[in-house]
Amino acid sequence: xxxxxxxxxxxxxVKALRCGGKRIGFVPTMGALHEGHLQxxxxxxxxxxxxxxxxxxxxxxxxxASDYKLYPRTLxxxxxxxxxxGCDYLFAPSAEEIYPQQSVLQFSFGALEAVMEGExxxxxxxxxxxxxxxxxxxxxxxxxxxxxxxLQQVAIVRQLVQALSFDLELVxxxxxxxxxGLAMSSRNKRLSEAQRQLAPQLYQALQMAASDLNExxxxxxxxxxxxxxxxxxxxxxxxxxxxxxxxxxxxQDISGQEEVALCIAAFxxxxxxxxxxxxxxxxx
Ligand code: AMP
Numbered sequence: 353x354x355x356x357x358x359x360x361x362x363x364x365x366v367k368a369l370r371c372g373g374k375r376i377g378f379v380p381t382m383g384a385l386h387e388g389h390l391q392x393x394x395x396x397x398x399x400x401x402x403x404x405x406x407x408x409x410x411x412x413x414x415x416x417a418s419d420y421k422l423y424p425r426t427l428x429x430x431x432x433x434x435x436x437x438g439c440d441y442l443f444a445p446s447a448e449e450i451y452p453q454q455s456v457l458q459f460s461f462g463a464l465e466a467v468m469e470g471e472x473x474x475x476x477x478x479x480x481x482x483x484x485x486x487x488x489x490x491x492x493x494x495x496x497x498x499x500x501x502x503l504q505q506v507a508i509v510r511q512l513v514q515a516l517s518f519d520l521e522l523v524x525x526x527x528x529x530x531x532x533g534l535a536m537s538s539r540n541k542r543l544s545e546a547q548r549q550l551a552p553q554l555y556q557a558l559q560m561a562a563s564d565l566n567e568x569x570x571x572x573x574x575x576x577x578x579x580x581x582x583x584x585x586x587x588x589x590x591x592x593x594x595x596x597x598x599x600x601x602x603x604q605d606i607s608g609q610e611e612v613a614l615c616i617a618a619f620x621x622x623x624x625x626x627x628x629x630x631x632x633x634x635x636x
Contacts, residue, residue, distance in 0.1 A: 353435050355442045359450070359490055362404075362443050366492050374401040378493030378520075380484065383407035383444075384424035384538035385433045388528040392497040395525060397438040404491050405434055406443040412455055413479030419624070424541045443491070450486060457482050461508055464600060468615055469504045469626070472590055477508050484509055488518050496520055501527040501535050503613055503628045507600055527627070529555065535627045547621045550584050557581060557592065558614050558629040565612070565631060570594050570605055581618060590617040590624070597630055610634050 356362045369376060377396030381389050385407075396403040407430055414420035427444060434442055459481040464470070470477050488496065498506045506524050513522055528536050533555035534548075543551055557577045564573050577592045593602045597611035606612055615628040 353431070353439050353442060355431065355444060357443075357445055357449065359445065362441070362490055365441065366404075366490070369402055370492065375495075376400060376491065376493045377403045377495045377497065378487070378491045379403065379405045379439075379497045380487050381405060381407055382409045382423065382538060383430050384426045384541060385430045386528075386536045386538065386540075388499055388501060388536040390433060390437050391525055391528055392499060393434065393437045393439055395523065396495065396497050399523075400495060402440045403438065404441045404443060404493065405439045406445075406487055406491070408443070408445055408450065408483065408487075410450075410479060410483040411447050412451070412482055413476050415473045415475050418622075422542060424538050443487075450483065455482050459512070461511055464504070464507055464511060467504075467595070467600060467602060468591060468593055468617070472617065477505075480505055480508060481512050484512060485516065488513075488520065493520050495523055497523050497525065499527060500524055500628070500630070501537070502626070503615065503630075504600055507598075533559075535625070537625060539623050539625060542623045543620060547586060547623065550586055551620050551625060553581060553584065553587060554616050554618055554620075554625060554627045558616060558627060561592070561594070561614050562629055562631050565594075565606060565633070570603060577616070586621055588619040590619065592616045606633060 377400030379392045379396055393403060393405060409423050411420055431442065459478050461477060465477045498509060510522055530536060532552045534552045557580050561573050561577055574592055578589055581587045581589045593615050595602050595613050595615060597613045611630060611632050613628050613630050617626045
């Protein structure tokens with residue numbers, strides 16, 4: 353695997369690969385890789401001739417300076433993991449390489465960014481859209497791989513690809529979880545042992561809500577989720593929403609819905625975690 357730090361160097365490689373008729377799969381990440389990332393990388397290696405992974409902790413998508421500073425950075429270990437799954441190129445640029453000037457670009461995603469992560473992390477999706485656009489231009493992938501763990505991010509990137517006519521296929525894979533249900537996340541590395549024991553409560557709350565969906569009104573389910581998480585004073589719920597699985601707009605009731613998404617964000621100690629679950633209401 354080749355490690356590339358310069359935009360121009362990667363562009364030259366991509367140009368040669370595309371001239372040679374190679375199909376390129378791309379997995380953008382912020383590093384501190386885990387099985388959730390590796391699933392995407394394996395899929396890319398299976399489905400394309402060449403796999404490119406980027407590891408870039410993107411400053412413009414952090415609305416909290418300490419979250420950016422404390423984000424886990426484990427490049428040496430990431431390189432070993434990438435080699436083990438057959439990645440061909442790691443793009444690991446510096447912040448200066450990606451942003452030679454301060455970015456002033458503004459995106460707007462309408463209703464999609466008015467809720468949940470968009471509402472609670474001002475500027476977050478603007479930073480995501482900026483870096484994803486840049487990376488798509490640099491890597492020029494045929495296929496780009498994302499995780500359902502960041503459900504709203506997938507919807508934003510889908511809208512971006514459509515609105516800007518990026519010539520690529522988006523692929524989304526399900527959330528990979530630890531044995532106790534906790535969604536894998538690079539931020540889990542920041543949890544203390546005690547907090548790590550508590551963190552699966554987010555998933556438990558989603559499971560409880562899913563099993564109550566056909567029995568109870570949404571408002572009741574929401575207050576039960578809040579009550580469950582209130583039992584621990586290390587957990588602070590930021591939001592729990594039941595939304596349309598496509599538009600991600602919050603629902604007042606589920607009648608007539610085919611598929612809904614249950615979405616949660618909570619602080620466990622100082623660490624902000626998110627999770628979600630898709631529920632198909634037409635099944636069974
Ligand atoms: P990140 O490094 O957290 O920015 O994530 C890079 C990509 O991996 C994103 O598309 C995420 O949605 C995806 N990802 C992160 N965690 C998981 C997980 N537990 N399961 C599936 N995909 C994930």
